Amino acid sequence: MRARPLRIIVAKAGLDGHDRGAKVIARALRDAGMEVIYTGLFQTPEQIVQTAIQEDADGIGLSILSGAHMTLFPLVVEQLKAQDAGDVVFFGGGTIPPEDVAELKRLGVREIFTPGAPLQEIVDFIERECGKHRELVG
Amino acid sequence: MKGQATIDALLRDFDASKPRALARAISLSESGLGAPLISALYARAGRATTIGLTGPPGVGKSTLSAALVRKARTLGKKVGVISVDPSSPFTHGALLGDRIRLTEHFTDADVFIRSMASRGHLGGLAGATADAALLMDAFGFDVVLIETVGAGQSEVEIAELAQTTIVALQPGSGDSVQVLKAGIMEIADVFVVNKSDHPMANQLRREIRSMIEIAAYGAWVPELVATQALTGDGIDELWAAIERHAVYLNESGEIERRRREAFAHQVRHIAAGRIGDLVERALDADASIDGDPYAAAARVLRSLGIRE
Numbered sequence: 001m002r003a004r005p006l007r008i009i010v011a012k013a014g015l016d017g018h019d020r021g022a023k024v025i026a027r028a029l030r031d032a033g034m035e036v037i038y039t040g041l042f043q044t045p046e047q048i049v050q051t052a053i054q055e056d057a058d059g060i061g062l063s064i065l066s067g068a069h070m071t072l073f074p075l076v077v078e079q080l081k082a083q084d085a086g087d088v089v090f091f092g093g094g095t096i097p098p099e100d101v102a103e104l105k106r107l108g109v110r111e112i113f114t115p116g117a118p119l120q121e122i123v124d125f126i127e128r129e130c131g132k133h134r135e136l137v138g
Numbered sequence: 139m140k141g142q143a144t145i146d147a148l149l150r151d152f153d154a155s156k157p158r159a160l161a162r163a164i165s166l167s168e169s170g171l172g173a174p175l176i177s178a179l180y181a182r183a184g185r186a187t188t189i190g191l192t193g194p195p196g197v198g199k200s201t202l203s204a205a206l207v208r209k210a211r212t213l214g215k216k217v218g219v220i221s222v223d224p225s226s227p228f229t230h231g232a233l234l235g236d237r238i239r240l241t242e243h244f245t246d247a248d249v250f251i252r253s254m255a256s257r258g259h260l261g262g263l264a265g266a267t268a269d270a271a272l273l274m275d276a277f278g279f280d281v282v283l284i285e286t287v288g289a290g291q292s293e294v295e296i297a298e299l300a301q302t303t304i305v306a307l308q309p310g311s312g313d314s315v316q317v318l319k320a321g322i323m324e325i326a327d328v329f330v331v332n333k334s335d336h337p338m339a340n341q342l343r344r345e346i347r348s349m350i351e352i353a354a355y356g357a358w359v360p361e362l363v364a365t366q367a368l369t370g371d372g373i374d375e376l377w378a379a380i381e382r383h384a385v386y387l388n389e390s391g392e393i394e395r396r397r398r399e400a401f402a403h404q405v406r407h408i409a410a411g412r413i414g415d416l417v418e419r420a421l422d423a424d425a426s427i428d429g430d431p432y433a434a435a436a437r438v439l440r441s442l443g444i445r446e
């Protein structure tokens with residue numbers, strides 16, 4: 001039996017209609033052998049977390065290019081905790097200044113990938129971190 | 139293998155109606171570890187109405203799903219949705235995008251949506267779709283809506299699983315001979331012509347209508363409904379057709395025959411899967427490529443204690 005593929009939510013939140021990056025990531029993860037669930041645009045943090053629960057996801061990748069990252073990322077962290085799903089690996093990407101990256105990681109976002117991040121680096125991160133998650137939950 | 143303690147904890151959470159337990163149970167079934175869960179929950183299933191929705195890629199299956207979920211929710215029914223998309227034959231990865239049409243239902247506690255990758259299973263479903271439907275049923279959903287992969291002509295497995303099968307077609311997709319072909323056109327309990335505002339919609343309706351007229355059906359003759367899933371046009375009529383079919387199934391006793399068939403199908407699927415795994419293992423052990431493939435197959439079967 002082949003190992004069950006990692007399941008990753010790729011999400012876009014709030015008033016942000018730019019999903020080319022999210023689609024590139026989704027495609028790269030698909031090609032790395034993962035099952036990618038794309039939420040579509042304009043999601044609320046609650047919608048994203050409900051999706052992760054129903055899909056039994058190992059990770060959530062949130063793309064934000066609107067500048068609202070300091071609002072939306074922490075709301076997803078909060079929702080995950082509230083729904084007893086703090087084990088889901090939550091990471092993100094977008095046009096996010098370094099000082100905000102540091103603050104978001106302090107708040108519980110596991111990693112932030114900014115423009116120029118190599119796709120392989122993102123794949124490696126997910127395989128490593130979500131692989132640990134898999135060992136945890138089976 | 140999962141320990142019994144893990145299974146017991148999961149069943150307790152399932153009993154407490156925790157959505158995460160249902161989600162985890164479906165994952166275990168997908169990994170081939172669902173047997174103890176299904177055995178524990180089987181007696182509780184059988185109450186839900188299962189509706190299958192199939193049709194070619196881009197016909198609007200997910201949009202129709204969203205519209206049907208909306209309709210079912212106005213009637214107060216709890217709905218589980220299973221949406222299957224294909225896995226890559228090369229990387230085994232998948233892009234599951236059917237949820238995009240269902241976002242309005244994401245935070246409705248009485249709607250549970252699960253995307254499934256086909257993981258190499260042919261026939262339009264995933265190997266564990268039947269298990270997932272059963273788990274949703276046992277969890278207490280009144281309606282389980284199963285959306286197949288974008289189907290070609292021969293992905294007809296959904297008809298074995300669903301009580302009512304909807305085949306959605308779109309205008310402008312072939313001439314009048316297409317609707318006469320075997321396969322998917324034979325499994326519909328209800329035909330839907332979606333995108334009914336399309337200039338060629340009436341032509342397709344005429345072609346399906348005349349195909350229905352010349353075909354030899356039993357007691358149930360497939361209904362034909364025109365919809366615009368995006369606006370909701372025709373969805374009330376579609377729901378009414380589904381309900382009429384449910385009444386027919388119950389009054390004619392056909393529902394029992396379908397249940398037996400679905401059961402047998404599932405048993406075949408499980409047993410064949412186990413044998414396939416055993417053959418796979420025997421083949422790994424038997425590295426020789428001597429003789430012809432038939433002789434080798436006989437050798438593998440003998441090694442498993444099977445004599446033809």
